[in-house]
Amino acid sequence: MNKASRIFCPSLITPKNAVVKQTEQLSRSQKLLTELGLVKSGSNGTYQIMPMAQRSVDKCIDLVQSNMQQAGGQKITLPILTPTGLWKKTGRLEGDISEFYMVRDRSGKQFLMSPTHEEAVTAMLATTSPISYRQLPLRLFQIGPKFRDELKTRFGLMRAKEFLMKDMYSFDVSEETAKETYSVVNSAYDRLFKQLEVPFVKVNAATGMMGGSVSHEYHYVSPVGEDNLLQCSSCGFAGNSEVVKASASCPSCNSSDLNEVRGVEVAHTFLLGDKYSKPLGATFLNTSGKPQSLVMGCYGIGITRVIAAALEVLSSDHELHWPKLLAPYDVCLIGPKQGSKEQPQAEVIENELLLNVGEICGHQELLHDDRKELTIGKRLLEAKRLGHPLTIVVGAKSARQDSPKLEVHTSKGETYELDFSETLKLVAEHSQNKKSLERGCFQRETEESKSRSVGHQL
Known part of the structure; x- marks a missing residue:
């Protein structure tokens, strides 16, 4: 039995009449989680998760994992360290790499503390004995820590240097079947975010450094969000302002009911094509027995960010309000x-x-x-x-x-x-x-909680 007297929950106690100097801008969720002893700051941009909050993290992991398995995902674990040589082959070390942590082993070989694992998982398949078209589609996912040297860490778990993430990588025989996989995984994402009962929007997004032809982001709308989103209240269109330029009317239905809101990105999906498989030599044997480049997709969910952003949206200034499935205790x-x-x-x-x-x-x-x-x-x-x-x-x-x-x-x-x-x-x-x-059974679905999206016609 869980007894409050035995739970390690180091809450902050501020003496009466004490003057607290605020050195950084705090979000509602960060302030409450810290004050109540659920999360502690480790160093700049890193956080220690205490037992009660860990229960919420574990529940989120279980929920994400269940949905990925329903989408045909198989769980794996990849090393955190990825040889930089793989990133050189795909050209991703040629851009802005200021957010990446680099380390060297005693022999001088350089590694990335992986912010993402496209190169690593693709290289794994490239070095596997010939893959047959009969083994595809292949959908591999993992849940583990990721590292980014954020220039401005803020809002606690929402923008940290180390965070927990689910990343899935899909491999298909063609663009057509890759689009089918993309649809299946996006449907699993839609189901997951409906299960959490936090209003969300799904938007067209830029592919950025990840590359590929199609990309969607999932956002929780919040004033502390770092993305500008355009949302149409008439047809449900939504887009990241990086992709959809602000205008007087909706690009989808020409309605003037277009509003700009701020969003916290909690998940992202990409249709990658052969951007990684071709330079790394990841192939399969087609029906003719000839090697052909695998067609890829990748799909991320920020586990710790989902929790923090959900609390940001649902909570009051003085009380945490959890998604029903993520509350530490019922x-x-x-x-x-x-x-x-x-x-x-x-x-x-x-x-x-x-x-x-x-x-x-x-x-x-x-x-x-x-x-x-x-x-x-x-x-x-x-x-x-x-x-x-x-x-x-x-x-x-x-x-x-x-x-x-x-x-x-x-x-x-x-x-x-x-x-x-x-x-x-x-x-x-x-x-x-x-x-x-x-079980994914929803008693009712309000307009707020529906996924507002376009671009499913790939």
Whole structure:
């Protein structure tokens, strides 16, 4: 069982009347995660993830992994270090490489601390015994750390020098089948972001240093976003301003309902063609038994950025609000204060709840705030700031002889007085809703949460 007294959560305590000098611009999510002890700054642009936030990271990884496997993905792990010689072959060392970390081994050989792995995975296939067209399409993905020497690290996990990312690489026999793979993986992305229940937009984007012919970005709309997006409220068109120049009307439907918003990029997809396979010699044997260049795509999701950006969109200035599937715990149970007159009787109910609630939502999803030396009010305030979907308080009203009641608080700001069975029913409803989301079953789809996109006709 998860006990609050045992969880390492080094929150920041600011003395009363202390003057705090702000040295950098903080985002809402960064401020709350740091203050509440879920994330700590390691060095400039690096962050240490504490146990409670790690639960959210693990849940995000599991959700992403499930969707990639449904899209035909197979999980692999590639070395973080990639020989620079591979990047020279593809020409990517000729551009701006100021964001890349370079290291040398004791023999003087140079490596990249990979910000992405197109060269590495393509070289792996190039050195594999002949691949038959019967083995394709091949969709390989990994989840691991990436490194970029950001000039301006800011907003915590949203723009860091080290971050966690899912990157998938697809290999097909032709442009036509590569487009089919692109559609399948993009559909998996659409499903994933709907599961998270955070409004998102999908936009046409520039291919940039990655190259290729087609590219789409997934964004959470937020004032702290670094991308300028154009969005049409009439037809749903959306585009990155790098691709779509600002104009008085929508490029798709000519409507004048075109608005500029700021977006945090949380995922990106590319149709690459043979940009990497040709210079690195990655081929397959076609139906005639002759070697032919593999046709590629690549697909990234920023795991830690998704979490931070989702919190940025959903949270208030004082309280975290998590996507239902990423909340560290489903339920927080607060027992009576030590020494209170209701403690003996309330603890009987508390113990029954620990058993029954745990059986409904899973004991690992239940956090027991057993710090009974603290007042209920102080523990409840902390629970609200941490954003637990449901917080159950076993207080004085639970010890009433006539009609004992439990106080239940939701992360949406609702408060209920419920009896024992009603409380369990509310927990069961939350648990069932979570399971529906995990299966990709959406109760309703609002205009806000729909993927606004164009360019599927490849």
